[in-house]
Amino acid sequence: MNEPQSELQSESRIVIVGAGPAGVRAAEILVAAGLRPVIVDENQRAGGQIYRQPPAAFGGSVRSKKQLYGFESAKADALHRTFDKLRSHIDYLPETLVWNCDGQQLDLLGRGQHQSLPYSHLMLCTGAIDRILPFPGWLLPGVYTLGAAQVALKAQGCVIGSRIVLVGSGPLLYLLAYQYAKAGAKIAAVLDTASFSGKLRATFDLAKQPLTLGKGLYFLAWLRCHGVKVVEGVQKIAVAGEQKVQAISWHKDGSEETIECDAVASGFGLRSETQLADLAGCAFEFNQINQQWLPQRDFAGRSSVKGVYLAGDGAGIAGADAAEMAGKRAALALLEDLGKVIDVRESRRLDRALQRVQGFRRGLECAFPVPVEWARECADDEIICRCEEITAGELRHSVSHVGTVEINRLKALTRVGMGRCQGRVCSAAAAEILACSAGKSLAEVGRLRGQPPVKPFPVAVGVAAHVVESVAENAGEEAS
Amino acid sequence: MSERLTADVAIIGGGLMGCSAALALRRMNRSVLLLEQGWCGAQASGVNYGGVRRQGRPETQLPLAQRSHAIWQGLPQLVGSDCEYTVSGHLKLARSDAEMGLLEEYREQAEKFGLQLEILGRAALRQRYPWLGDKVAGGSLCASDGHANPRLVAAAFALAAKRHGADIREGVTVETATFDGTRFTVRASKGLEVKAKFLLNCAGAWGATFAGQFGEHVPEFPIFPNMWVTEPMPKLVEPNVGIVGGGFYVRQVARGNFVLGGGRGTGQLAIASARPASASMFASMKMACEFIPALQNALVIRSWTGVEGMLPDHQPVLGASATTPGLLHAFGFSGAGFQLAPAVGEVLADLVVHGVTATPIQAFRIDRFSE
Numbered sequence: 001m002n003e004p005q006s007e008l009q010s011e012s013r014i015v016i017v018g019a020g021p022a023g024v025r026a027a028e029i030l031v032a033a034g035l036r037p038v039i040v041d042e043n044q045r046a047g048g049q050i051y052r053q054p055p056a057a058f059g060g061s062v063r064s065k066k067q068l069y070g071f072e073s074a075k076a077d078a079l080h081r082t083f084d085k086l087r088s089h090i091d092y093l094p095e096t097l098v099w100n101c102d103g104q105q106l107d108l109l110g111r112g113q114h115q116s117l118p119y120s121h122l123m124l125c126t127g128a129i130d131r132i133l134p135f136p137g138w139l140l141p142g143v144y145t146l147g148a149a150q151v152a153l154k155a156q157g158c159v160i161g162s163r164i165v166l167v168g169s170g171p172l173l174y175l176l177a178y179q180y181a182k183a184g185a186k187i188a189a190v191l192d193t194a195s196f197s198g199k200l201r202a203t204f205d206l207a208k209q210p211l212t213l214g215k216g217l218y219f220l221a222w223l224r225c226h227g228v229k230v231v232e233g234v235q236k237i238a239v240a241g242e243q244k245v246q247a248i249s250w251h252k253d254g255s256e257e258t259i260e261c262d263a264v265a266s267g268f269g270l271r272s273e274t275q276l277a278d279l280a281g282c283a284f285e286f287n288q289i290n291q292q293w294l295p296q297r298d299f300a301g302r303s304s305v306k307g308v309y310l311a312g313d314g315a316g317i318a319g320a321d322a323a324e325m326a327g328k329r330a331a332l333a334l335l336e337d338l339g340k341v342i343d344v345r346e347s348r349r350l351d352r353a354l355q356r357v358q359g360f361r362r363g364l365e366c367a368f369p370v371p372v373e374w375a376r377e378c379a380d381d382e383i384i385c386r387c388e389e390i391t392a393g394e395l396r397h398s399v400s401h402v403g404t405v406e407i408n409r410l411k412a413l414t415r416v417g418m419g420r421c422q423g424r425v426c427s428a429a430a431a432e433i434l435a436c437s438a439g440k441s442l443a444e445v446g447r448l449r450g451q452p453p454v455k456p457f458p459v460a461v462g463v464a465a466h467v468v469e470s471v472a473e474n475a476g477e478e479a480s
Numbered sequence: 481m482s483e484r485l486t487a488d489v490a491i492i493g494g495g496l497m498g499c500s501a502a503l504a505l506r507r508m509n510r511s512v513l514l515l516e517q518g519w520c521g522a523q524a525s526g527v528n529y530g531g532v533r534r535q536g537r538p539e540t541q542l543p544l545a546q547r548s549h550a551i552w553q554g555l556p557q558l559v560g561s562d563c564e565y566t567v568s569g570h571l572k573l574a575r576s577d578a579e580m581g582l583l584e585e586y587r588e589q590a591e592k593f594g595l596q597l598e599i600l601g602r603a604a605l606r607q608r609y610p611w612l613g614d615k616v617a618g619g620s621l622c623a624s625d626g627h628a629n630p631r632l633v634a635a636a637f638a639l640a641a642k643r644h645g646a647d648i649r650e651g652v653t654v655e656t657a658t659f660d661g662t663r664f665t666v667r668a669s670k671g672l673e674v675k676a677k678f679l680l681n682c683a684g685a686w687g688a689t690f691a692g693q694f695g696e697h698v699p700e701f702p703i704f705p706n707m708w709v710t711e712p713m714p715k716l717v718e719p720n721v722g723i724v725g726g727g728f729y730v731r732q733v734a735r736g737n738f739v740l741g742g743g744r745g746t747g748q749l750a751i752a753s754a755r756p757a758s759a760s761m762f763a764s765m766k767m768a769c770e771f772i773p774a775l776q777n778a779l780v781i782r783s784w785t786g787v788e789g790m791l792p793d794h795q796p797v798l799g800a801s802a803t804t805p806g807l808l809h810a811f812g813f814s815g816a817g818f819q820l821a822p823a824v825g826e827v828l829a830d831l832v833v834h835g836v837t838a839t840p841i842q843a844f845r846i847d848r849f850s851e
Contacts, residue, residue, distance in 0.1 A: 100758055402635070412635070418781075449752070452783055458779055
């Protein structure tokens with residue numbers, strides 16, 4: 001393990017969290033300026049989710065980059081090559097979870113060990129997770145998120161079933177369908193909860209990124225051309241089966257249809273992973289386009305906390321190309337803040353390009369909105385929080401009988417979001433239910449406060465941890 | 481926008497003390513207006529460990545704790561929920577003969593207050609609790625102690641007080657409180673002004689600030705107990721467990737999660753400023769695993785802390801003001817107020833309605849720091 005121990009005493013250390021498009025491009029700029037950042041990444045290999053690489057042991061012979069990344073293979077390859085060139089100029093901690101940030105140092109869990117990593121500057125490129133909205137049968141074995149289905153294909157070269165239905169909304173739906181079909185998977189149907197008319201309304205904004213828009217249309221045309229059933233404007237999705245997925249049904253234009261399948265992947269757009277920004281003390285604001293509370297940042301990626309920078313989908317969904325630009329731009333901001341001279345023409349070019357992406361983002365949200373009727377129609381007995389097994393009805397009861405109007409109170413009183421995932425899976429759905437039943441907006445019900453660890457942390461690792469700080473004087477009375 | 485209200489009693493602070501007092505006062509037909517800066521029970525009352533324990537308390541607190549114990553038994557009737565209160569027993573562990581001596585000594589003291597404790601030697605203890613590690617020398621069991629879910633208790637008291645007609649205002653920060661010789665005037669955010677004959681200072685870690693406005697100086701400071709919880713595990717540990725001298729305390733809830741505490745987090749005297757400390761979590765993990773080795777197999781899913789008011793002698797301030805008639809204090813419970821709260825509410829109601837209470841509280845008087 002290439003531990004950055006040599007620099008442990010140094011006053012200035014830049015830590016980048018995440019080795020996806022944003023993190024790698026940020027590192028490239030910093031290295032070019034003569035700095036040596038640390039990159040901490042949860043994955044085995046660089047590339048993030050979108051340019052995820054199979055394990056090195058696969059030898060690259062299983063599937064080519066062209067097969068893995070399709071249209072994006074050149075970009076994927078460029079990013080991987082950049083990272084390989086940077087490798088000797090950075091300290092790299094792969095397979096390492098950042099599970100806490102106290103504002104001055106990160107707590108890491110890597111290869112079964114705890115390590116603390118103090119920083120002077122922090123670049124958070126933490127990526128995104130699927131927005132998950134429960135439907136009947138969503139907890140049956142065989143139901144995945146779209147993101148997980150894509151990870152299975154990219155990292156392991158496998159698909160989630162032999163007769164697969166993809167459901168939800170957002171560009172990932174069609175991209176994944178295309179990738180799966182190209183890989184030889186049998187796609188029984190693609191069910192889009194967004195309507196054709198909504199997409200038409202969005203065409204003006206989408207046209208700001210004609211290449212991306214073109215790709216989306218191409219995927220759709222390709223799928224239809226190859227006989228894949230694509231249904232737009234579906235409602236009331238329900239998965240049925242004994243022990244595992246056996247069929248999926250939906251409503252469209254008042255009539256119901258059912259087809260057999262053995263696997264379902266669903267997703268309703270993406271949500272930024274903001275836990276570390278929260279723990280780092282960043283101020284948040286509600287973002288209408290993302291329908292999510294996001295850490296505040298200026299045009300260049302500076303957060304509200306001095307020395308903490310944000311880039312990529314972890315700071316608002318904008319896709320991989322924008323993430324590469326945002327990573328570069330935030331790194332330039334960091335250099336400026338260090339008093340270094342930067343290429344002003346490059347930074348202005350990035351600013352303009354990032355501005356255009358925002359317009360496209362508005363279009364995407366209009367084309368693939370979060371289904372507004374979901375929170376109203378979700379049945380009382382539907383489990384929203386699968387860790388703690390909390391139903392929609394329990395959440396609504398807290399609103400109607402206790403007067404709960406805020407998401408952290410809802411968590412305290414019902415245990416929603418209190419389990420292993422700490423709300424990463426359920427908080428979007430819980431907030432939608434709360435807002436709908438309390439007659440409030442998503443912005444008004446607030447956001448779940450982050451608490452460490454960001455993901456579960458083994459007690460045995462804590463027991464073995466070498467603790468520098470003295471806690472003897474805090475022996476701790478037995479409380480209560 | 482301004483709003484002027486009057487009530488028999490104004491309460492500053494919607495923690496468990498304030499909510500419990502609001503309920504007790506409503507049950508004695510006094511009109512109550514309670515002001516809470518955040519949400520009721522969201523500070524120390526809601527994020528503490530959840531021990532409902534008399535064992536280990538100083539003699540001065542045992543009469544109050546015994547009165548509270550009786551109220552805990554009727555919680556569902558009183559507040560409409562059992563708040564996951566479980567009479568699990570409280571087991572205090574000892575590591576040495578010297579510590580066993582302390583436990584035996586304490587048992588004799590406690591007996592005078594009607595608290596029955598059972599001393600168990602190493603063999604008996606490990607036979608009864610096979611999950612204990614081999615570092616334990618013995619322990620003392622208080623079979624009638626237990627634990628409850630702190631997230632639910634203060635909220636349940638607040639809700640019950642509301643149902644009984646208390647006017648509870650959340651998200652309202654008290655700015656000043658004054659006394660004109662007859663009545664108190666409390667000015668708060670959102671243009672709220674309350675006049676009341678009695679004022680209850682139940683402001684927890686902020687209690688000394690309000691006492692200071694009436695010329696009473698209390699050396700209170702904030703502490704941030706460090707807590708963490710594991711994923712659900714198979715049922716293993718029945719009693720609420722602590723250890724002589726502190727260091728860690730643990731209980732397993734019905735769902736299977738282990739809730740543990742020990743050491744301190746960091747923070748300031750401000751809402752949402754407190755945060756847990758990894759080093760404290762590791763220290764309590766090491767110690768807890770020595771005594772309950774099975775914990776090593778668990779995953780921690782969350783850690784947290786909250787702000788509690790601490791006093792140098794680890795005793796609360798409870799009772800009448802020494803400067804201002806009609807002002808009553810109940811704050812600074814020094815990390816040990818959860819079990820006491822139901823009785824504290826009744827004591828405050830006694831003092832408002834009768835001017836006296838049958839429960840001895842002299843040890844908690846506010847002027848003890850100016851002597």
